[in-house]
Amino acid sequence: MKNNSKEKGITLVALVVTIIVLLILAGVSLSLVLGENGIITRAQDAVTKYKEAEAEEQWQMNNFEVVLEDREKIARELSAKRF
Secondary structure, eight states: OOOOSOSOOOHHHHHHHHHHHHHHHHHHHHHHHHHSSHHHHHHHHHHHHHHHHHHHHHHHHHHHHHHHHHHHHHHHOOOOOOO
């Protein structure tokens, strides 16, 4: 049998380097997702801001309705006085 020095396979150094790179990528990914300014925190902030904006818009719509009703009432009173 011949003993080839060019055997195919992964060396231990390449395997360790690959594992280290994967651990670094996993750490970076977790910090981006779970960190103080991560995706989850931003999503929670966005939900809070959306609910606040929705409440503000509803308040404005209610006030607008009141203003329209008042103007309609005034318009009816003016038209009733004319005739």
